[in-house]
Amino acid sequence: MADAVPDRPAVRTIERDWTFAEIDERSTRLANHLVTLGVRPGEHVAVHSPNRIEWVDAFYGCLKARAVPININYKYLHDELAHLYRDSGAVAAIVAPAYVDLVRGLDLPDLREVLVLGEEYDATLAAASTERLTGRSADDRYVLYTGGTTGSPKGVVWRQEDVMRAALNQSRFGAPFDSVEQLATEAAAAENPLVLLACGPMMHGGSQWILGNAHMGGAAVGLFTDPNFSAEGILDLVEKAKVNSLTFLGDAMGRPVAEAILAEPTRWDLSSLVAVSNGAAPLSEGVREEIRRALPDRFILDSYGSSESGATGARVDDGSSNGETAPRFDVSDQVEVFDESFAPCAPGAVGMLGRSGPVPLGYHNDPVKSAATFREIGGVRWAIPGDMARREDDGTVTVLGRGSVCINTGGEKVHPEEVEAVLLRHDEVFDAVVVGTPHERWGQQVTALVQRRDGSSVTEDDLREHCHALIANYKAPKAILFVDEVPRTPVSKVDYRASSELAASLLP
Numbered sequence: 249m250a251d252a253v254p255d256r257p258a259v260r261t262i263e264r265d266w267t268f269a270e271i272d273e274r275s276t277r278l279a280n281h282l283v284t285l286g287v288r289p290g291e292h293v294a295v296h297s298p299n300r301i302e303w304v305d306a307f308y309g310c311l312k313a314r315a316v317p318i319n320i321n322y323k324y325l326h327d328e329l330a331h332l333y334r335d336s337g338a339v340a341a342i343v344a345p346a347y348v349d350l351v352r353g354l355d356l357p358d359l360r361e362v363l364v365l366g367e368e369y370d371a372t373l374a375a376a377s378t379e380r381l382t383g384r385s386a387d388d389r390y391v392l393y394t395g396g397t398t399g400s401p402k403g404v405v406w407r408q409e410d411v412m413r414a415a416l417n418q419s420r421f422g423a424p425f426d427s428v429e430q431l432a433t434e435a436a437a438a439e440n441p442l443v444l445l446a447c448g449p450m451m452h453g454g455s456q457w458i459l460g461n462a463h464m465g466g467a468a469v470g471l472f473t474d475p476n477f478s479a480e481g482i483l484d485l486v487e488k489a490k491v492n493s494l495t496f497l498g499d500a501m502g503r504p505v506a507e508a509i510l511a512e513p514t515r516w517d518l519s520s521l522v523a524v525s526n527g528a529a530p531l532s533e534g535v536r537e538e539i540r541r542a543l544p545d546r547f548i549l550d551s552y553g554s555s556e557s558g559a560t561g562a563r564v565d566d567g568s569s570n571g572e573t574a575p576r577f578d579v580s581d582q583v584e585v586f587d588e589s590f591a592p593c594a595p596g597a598v599g600m601l602g603r604s605g606p607v608p609l610g611y612h613n614d615p616v617k618s619a620a621t622f623r624e625i626g627g628v629r630w631a632i633p634g635d636m637a638r639r640e641d642d643g644t645v646t647v648l649g650r651g652s653v654c655i656n657t658g659g660e661k662v663h664p665e666e667v668e669a670v671l672l673r674h675d676e677v678f679d680a681v682v683v684g685t686p687h688e689r690w691g692q693q694v695t696a697l698v699q700r701r702d703g704s705s706v707t708e709d710d711l712r713e714h715c716h717a718l719i720a721n722y723k724a725p726k727a728i729l730f731v732d733e734v735p736r737t738p739v740s741k742v743d744y745r746a747s748s749e750l751a752a753s754l755l756p
Contacts, residue, residue, distance in 0.1 A: 249466055252432035253441075257468040259304055260443060260489035262481070265468075266301060271308065274301075277376035278309030284376075285340060285361050289314035290389060292336045294359075295451070296320035296351065297344035298475035302365050303450040304459070305373075306342045311408070312381055315340075316391050318403070319451040322347060322475075330354050331400055332393065335613055342369070391612055392453045394555045395737050403612030404555040410606035414558030416460030418551070419444065419467060422580075435466020443520070445470030445491040447482055447501045448740070453555050454528045458495055479504035483516045490520040498529025499672065499679065500740035502539060509542035523547040529741050530575050530665060532672030536565065552577045552647055556621060556633035557603040561645060576646045585639040586632065590625050595641045598648065598661075600632050607631040636663060653744045655684035657692050660722045664744070667725065670718045671696060674711060676704035679734040681747045682725065685755060695751050696725035699734050729754045 249258070250272030257265040287293060293315045295306045310317040318336045321328070322344070333341075333356050340361040343351055348364055363369055386409035393401045406414075417423070419442065425431055435441070444467060446458035462469040470489045474481050482505055486494060496502040502524075509516070524539055524546055531539075531550070539548060548565035552575065561577025582605040585593040593599040607629060610618030623630050636648045649665035656662075664682035671680040679699040684692035700706055708728040715724035731754075735746035 249432055249435055249463060252436040253466050256435075256441065256466065257443075258463060259301060259471050260468050260485075261301065261471050261473050262485050262488055263473075266304075268463075268466075271304060273378055274305045274373060275308035275312055276378055276380055277373045278305050279312035279381055280377040280379065281363075281372050281375075282309065282313040282315055282340065283381065287313060287315050287340055287361075289383075290316065291340075292316045292318045292338045292391065294318045294320050294333060294336065294338040294341035294343075296322060296341055296347050297365060298322055299450050299471055299473045300344070300365070301471070301473075302342070302369060304471070307450070307456065307459070311388070311390070312384070314381075314384055314388050316389050318391060319393050319453070319456070321393075321395075321401075321451055322449075326350065326353065330356075333359065335401075336391070336393070336403060337613075389609075392456070392555050395452070395741055402614060402617065405609045405612050407606075407609065410608070411558065412460070412464065414606040415457045415553065416464050418559050418562075419461040419465040431464055432466070438466055441465070442467040442492045443470055443489050444468070444493045444495070445472070445482075445486060445489070446495045447472065447477070447505075448495075448497045448528070452497070452528070454495070454497060454553075457553075457559070477501065477504075479508040483508060483518070486518060486521060487516045492520055493523045493525055494521060495525040495527065496531065497527065497740045499532050499535045500529070500736060502526065502531050502535045503678075506535065506538035506542040510538065513542075518543070521546060523549055525549045525551060527551040527553065530669060532669055534672055534675065534677075550575055550577065554633045554635065556608055557601075557631045558606070560601070560603050561647075563644070576640065576644050579643075579645050583645060584630070585637050585645060586625070586630075590623070593639050595639050598636055598638045600651065601635045601637040601645065601647065602630040602632040604628050604630050650744075653683070655682075655692050655694055657684070657687070657694055657722060658690040662694055662723050667694060667696065667715070667719065667723055668742075670715050671698060671711065671725075673718070674706065674714050676701050676706040677711070678702075678704075681734045681742045681744070683744060683748045683751050685727065685748070685751050687726070693726040694723065695727040695729065695755070697729050697731045697734055697747055697751060699731055727751075727755060 250268040254269035258268040258271045259266040293310045295317050307317050337358045342363045344365045388408045390406045390408050390411045391403045393403045444462045446455040448455045459469045470485050470491050550563050552561040553559040561579040563577045584602050585599040587593050587599045634651045636651045638646045648663035667682040668680050678701045681697045685695040687693035735743040737743050
């Protein structure tokens with residue numbers, strides 16, 4: 249892309265644009281510096297920082313050096329960081345100044361070098377060579393650490409070509425390509441390249457994939473560089489960068505953006521915005537309605553995927569939920585729903601969602617979980633990450649949520665995301681999470697943590713009545729606990745582990 253469209257913007261921030269040529273030069277300089285440090289092909293380099301242009305440098309610079317960038321959650325503290333650094337075996341780290349003391353306080357025998365962003369980093373790049381390195385291969389690795397919503401984060405290992413085809417090709421609607429040179433030729437011919445914006449941090453796989461989708465199509469990505477999420481800041485960037493597609497990571501991002509527009513409908517020029525996309529966490533019907541009011545006549549595109557499967561399904565929201573309480577997606581023939589014996593499920597049956605085609609090699613340092621998740625079935629290799637789903641009569645798939653958080657209550661299985669979606673349809677519920685808690689009679693009971701809207705006096709009985717009107721009685725929460733805030737990860741996903749602990753502490 250740097251050769252085909254060198255002067256075209258590749259990254260747009262609120263401060264300035266960065267062209268493909270500039271990103272190429274910066275990342276090439278970093279790659280050469282990593283090689284001079286002795287970083288070898290296949291070794292891991294931690295990237296420990298909120299969003300800033302250096303995150304993009306580091307992402308591509310590591311790959312140019314045939315090293316592997318490791319996404320570090322910058323909100324982690326000592327024990328969480330120790331696990332992530334040790335599990336990844338990172339030999340070098342590119343670290344924002346605010347986190348240097350944390351990293352130096354860890355016992356990390358594998359870590360040989362720490363490069364601090366700021367003056368040290370700038371001087372390093374200025375002194376490094378701009379000569380492009382050679383020898384890269386489609387078999388070079390890309391590793392993405394999961395968010396750890398139900399357990400410790402795991403590193404998902406991909407071949408670079410596979411992740412390009414499975415996760416970074418959606419801006420081209422999955423069109424086939426034979427070479428990166430073909431992509432560059434297509435990009436050069438594009439008269440009005442898009443601008444995509446991911447609201448989340450680059451440490452999240454979804455944001456990395458938005459970056460890759462933009463650049464595989466020769467388009468720009470908007471990079472929100474404030475470490476604290478701000479709906480007003482996001483909208484400032486949409487206006488400044490003339491963003492065409494804005495991607496949320498669920499209600500926690502979609503709601504404040506919609507409410508900011510509704511509060512000040514004339515503040516921003518959003519005429520460039522054509523579509524709103526959502527991935528990583530569901531959008532509730534209440535938030536969808538707010539987005540429709542705030543941004544009328546825009547497409548709302550829902551997408552489903554995971555670190556282990558890539559982009560798996562998508563559907564344009566036509567404004568009619570038809571009473572559905574869980575997200576439903578159009579999928580390709582590479583997607584299947586399997587029963588416990590790994591036979592395809594009949595329509596209407598619930599099973600494990602799987603994807604074939606270009607899928608990861610496995611989990612880093614975990615052959616047992618790799619064997620359980622990545623399986624050969626009928627001579628075909630499948631990724632089966634643990635999401636439960638239902639195949640519908642029309643060939644679409646309804647995703648019910650992660651099987652590891654499924655609640656077994658009196659022999660009935662309840663998928664938390666389905667109940668959460670129902671709770672979030674109540675006008676006075678701001679946020680909600682559903683977990684299973686021990687029960688003497690039923691084994692587990694459905695327990696909800698609910699954050700009410702400011703000024704709301706909605707009661708447990710009100711919410712139970714609301715749920716009973718929409719879902720089967722056994723799915724409705726037996727216990728409803730009102731909380732100040734629902735536990736979520738730094739990228740807005742529900743933190744089921746923390747939610748279960750909080751529920752246990754609040755129950756009598």
